[in-house]
Amino acid sequence: xxxxxxxxxxxxxxxxxxxxxxxxxxxxxxxxxxxxxxxxxxxxxxxxxxxxxxxxxxxxxxxxxxxxxxxxxxxxxxxxxxxxxxxxxxxxxxxxxxxxxxxxxxxx
Amino acid sequence: xxxxxxxxxxxxxxxxxxxxxxxxxxxxxxxxxxxxxxxxxxxxxxxxxxxxxxxxxxxxxxxxxxxxxxxxxxxxxxxxxxxxxxxxxxxxxxxxxxxxxxxxxxxxxxxxxxxxxxxxxxxxxxxxxxxxxxxxxxxxxxxxxxxxxxxxxxxxxxxxxxxxxxxxxxxxxxxxxxxxxxxxxxxxxxxxxxxxxxxxxxxxxxxxxxxxxxxxxxxxxxxxxxxxxxxxxxxxxxxxxxxxxxxxxxxxxxxxxxxxxxxxxxxxxxxxxxxxxxxxxxxxxxxxxxxxxxxxxxxxxxxxxxxxxxxxxxxxxxxxxxxxxxxxxxxxxxxxxxxxxxxxxxxxxxxxxxxxxxxxxxxxxxxxxxxxxxxxxxxxxxxxxxxxxxxxxxxxxxxxxx
Numbered sequence: 001x002x003x004x005x006x007x008x009x010x011x012x013x014x015x016x017x018x019x020x021x022x023x024x025x026x027x028x029x030x031x032x033x034x035x036x037x038x039x040x041x042x043x044x045x046x047x048x049x050x051x052x053x054x055x056x057x058x059x060x061x062x063x064x065x066x067x068x069x070x071x072x073x074x075x076x077x078x079x080x081x082x083x084x085x086x087x088x089x090x091x092x093x094x095x096x097x098x099x100x101x102x103x104x105x106x107x108x
Numbered sequence: 109x110x111x112x113x114x115x116x117x118x119x120x121x122x123x124x125x126x127x128x129x130x131x132x133x134x135x136x137x138x139x140x141x142x143x144x145x146x147x148x149x150x151x152x153x154x155x156x157x158x159x160x161x162x163x164x165x166x167x168x169x170x171x172x173x174x175x176x177x178x179x180x181x182x183x184x185x186x187x188x189x190x191x192x193x194x195x196x197x198x199x200x201x202x203x204x205x206x207x208x209x210x211x212x213x214x215x216x217x218x219x220x221x222x223x224x225x226x227x228x229x230x231x232x233x234x235x236x237x238x239x240x241x242x243x244x245x246x247x248x249x250x251x252x253x254x255x256x257x258x259x260x261x262x263x264x265x266x267x268x269x270x271x272x273x274x275x276x277x278x279x280x281x282x283x284x285x286x287x288x289x290x291x292x293x294x295x296x297x298x299x300x301x302x303x304x305x306x307x308x309x310x311x312x313x314x315x316x317x318x319x320x321x322x323x324x325x326x327x328x329x330x331x332x333x334x335x336x337x338x339x340x341x342x343x344x345x346x347x348x349x350x351x352x353x354x355x356x357x358x359x360x361x362x363x364x365x366x367x368x369x370x371x372x373x374x375x376x377x378x379x380x381x382x383x384x385x386x387x388x389x390x391x392x393x394x395x396x397x398x399x400x401x402x403x404x405x406x407x408x409x410x411x412x413x414x415x416x417x418x419x420x421x422x423x424x425x426x427x428x429x430x431x432x433x434x435x436x437x438x439x440x441x442x443x444x445x446x447x448x449x450x451x452x453x454x455x456x457x458x459x460x461x462x463x464x465x466x467x468x469x470x471x472x473x474x475x476x477x478x479x480x481x482x483x484x485x486x487x488x489x490x491x492x493x494x495x496x497x498x499x500x501x502x503x504x505x506x507x508x509x510x
Contacts, residue, residue: 004257005266012398013274020275020393021282024305024386028289031301035293045296052292080308083396087316088166090399 019083023076030072037065114201114466115336119329121208121470123356126325128215129227130160130360133321135372136224136391136411137313140384142494143373146303147310149364149491155307156314157362163318164354172342174327175204177263177404178232179239180247181331186342188335197335202457203238204332205466209473210234210450214442216480222367222375222489223438226406231324232264233446234453241451242458263404264443271394271405272413272439279390279417286382287422294382302381309388314361316395317407322357326350366489372412374498375431377419387411387418409439428498 037057045051057065082103086096089105097106137159138152147155172186181189181200192200211227211234218225239247252258257266290298329349333339339346373379379387391407391414398405412435419427456472457465 001251001254001257001262001266005262005270008257008398008401008403009270009274011401012270012394012403013277015397015401016274016278016390016393017281019397020278020390021285021386023393024282024309024389025285025289027301027305027385027389028286028382031298031305032289032293034301035297038297076305080312083312083392084315086396086400087163087312087319090319092166096400 019079023079026072027076030069030076033065033069033072037062037069110463111196111198111201111336113463114198114205115332115338117466117470118201118205118208118332119352121205121212121473122325122329122332123352125208125212125215125231126322126353126356127360127363128212128219129231129321129325130157130357131363131365132215132219132224132227132360132368133317133407134361134364135369136407137310137317137388139369139373139411140379140387140415141306141310142369143379144303144306144381144384145495146306146381146384149366149369149494152310153362153364153491155311157358159311159314160318160322160361161354161358163315163320164322164357165350166315166319171323171327172330172345174324175235175331176249177258178249178260179203179235180249181239181243186327186331186334188331193335197337198462199242200335201332202466202469203242203454204235204328204335205469206238206241206454206457207231207235207450208328209453209469210237210446210448212473213449213476214446216477218438218442219365219367220480220484221438222371223435224368224372224408224412225435225438225442226268226408227321228324228406229264229268229439229442230446231328232260233443234450236260236443237447237450237452238454240447241454257403260443267398267403267405268409268439271398272409272416275390275394275410275413276417276420278394279387279414280421282386282390283383283418283421284423286386290382294380299381302385306381306385306388309385309392312392313388313395313407313411316392316399318354318357320395320399320407322353325353325356329353364491366491366494367484370489370494370496370498371431371435372415374495375428376412376415376435377425377427378498379415379418380422383418383422383425386421387414390414390417 089096094105096103138156141147142149142152176182188200211230214230236248249259251261326345326349330345391411394410419425453469457469460468
C-alpha cells in the first residue's frame with residue numbers, strides 16, 4: 001500500500017508543481033509585461049500609491065512587452081483548456097492521454 | 109411498504125446531504141475571491157452554483173460504486189450485496205440512511221463552528237459507522253486487498269494526510285514566484301490582471317467540485333433504488349436522480365456557507381489577489397492531476413492547504429496558525445465523529461425497527477438540524493459581514509454588527 005501511495009503522491013506533486021505553480025508564474029510574467037508596457041501612458045504606482053521609478057519603454061520595447069504578455073496569457077489559456085478537457089472527458093468515461101505529448105482523448 | 113418508505117427517506121436524506129455538501133464547500137472555490145473583493149459575495153456564490161450545476165451534469169460516468177471505497181455493501185459492479193436484500197432491502201437501506209444522517213450531523217456541526225471539514229470524509233465516516241453497527245468490523249473495507257490504493261486507508265486516510273501538504277507546497281511555490289516576478293509592480297497596475305486570473309482559477313475549482321461531489325450522492329441514491337427493487341441497471345443513473353442531485357448541490361452552493369467562507373477567506377491568511385490566484389491555481393492543479401491519476405482526495409483539504417501555502421509563500425504574510433490548528437483537529441476527527449453518529453443513528457433505527465425506525469432516524473436528524481440552525485442565528489454570518497475584520501480573541505465568527 002505505501003509504495004503505491006508514494007508513487008501516486010509524487011506524481012501528483014510533480015504535475016501540480018508544474019501546473020499549479022508554473023502557470024500562475026507564467027501568468028504573472030504576462031501581467032507584469034502588460035503593466036510595464038503601459039508605463040508609457042502614465043506613472044506606475046505601488047500598493048501605497050507611491051510612484052515607482054520605471055523608465056517608460058520605447059515604442060518598440062512596449063510592443064515587445066505586449067507580445068510577451070499575449071504569449072504568456074495564451075499559454076495559460078491553452079493549459080486551462082486542457083484542464084477543462086480533463087474534467088469533461090473524465091465525466092464522460094474518457095481520459096486525456098499525454099503519451100504523445102500532445103493531449104488526446106482516449107477511452108478510460 | 110417498509111422498503112418503499114425507507115427508500116423515500118433515503119432519497120430525501122441523501123439530497124439533504126448533497127445540499128449540505130454544496131454550502132459546506134462553497135468556500136473551497138470562492139472564499140479567496142470574496143475575501144480579496146475580486147467578486148462580490150453574492151456574485152461569487154451564484155457563479156459557483158452555476159458551475160456546480162454544470163459540473164454535475166458533465167459527469168455522466170456512473171458513480172454507483174462510491175460506497176465500495178469504504179464499506180462492503182455492494183459488489184464490484186455496483187449491485188447491492190444479496191445478503192442484505194433478504195428483507196426486501198430494508199437492512200441495506202437502514203445502513204445507508206443512518207450513514208447519510210451521520211454525515212449531515214457532522215457537516216452541520218462543523219458549519220456552525222465555521223470549520224471547513226471534508227464532506228466526503230463526513231459521508232464516508234457516517235457509512236463506516238452505520239456499517240460497523242449493522243454488520244460488524246468485517247463489513248468495512250479497511251485497506252482493500254493491497255493490490256491498489258483502496259479502502260479506508262488508501263482512499264480516505266492517506267490522501268487526507270497528503271493532499272493538504274501537496275496543495276500547500278504548490279501554492280507556496282506559486283505565491284513566492286508570483287511575488288518575485290511582480291516585485292514592486294504589485295498594486296493598481298497589476299490588480300486587474302490578477303483578479304481575472306483569480307476568478308478563472310476559482311471557476312475551475314467550482315466546476316471540478318460539481319463533477320466530483322454530486323456524483324457521490326447520485327451513486328448512493330441509485331444504490332438505494334436497486335436495493336428497493338426500483339432499478340436494476342448498474343450501468344446508468346436515472347435522469348431524475350441526476351437532476352435532483354445537481355439541483356441540490358447547486359442550491360446548497362448558492363445558499364453559501366458564509367461561516368466557513370469567512371474562516372477560509374479571512375481567518376487563515378490575510379489574502380491578497382495574487383495570493384488568491386496562486387492558491388486557486390494550486391487547488392485546481394492538485395484536484396485535476398489527482399483525479400486524472402485516479403487518486404481520491406477531498407476538495408476541502410486541497411483548498412485550505414492551498415490557502416495556507418499562499419500565506420507561507422508570501423514573505424511577511426501572517427498565517428493564523430491557531431485557526432489552522434482548529435481546522436486540522438476537525439479534519440482528524442471528522443471521520444470517527446461522523447462514524448459515531450452514523451452508528452448511533454443505526455442503533456436508533458434498528459432498536460425501533462422497520463419503518464418506524466427509519467422515521468425515527470429522520471426525526472432525530474431534523475431535531476439536530478433545527479437546533480443547529482437556531483444556534484447559528486445567535487451569531488449570523490452572511491454576505492453582509494463575511495469580510496469583516498477577523499478578530500483573533502474568540503476563534504469563531506463574530507456577531508453581526510447590525
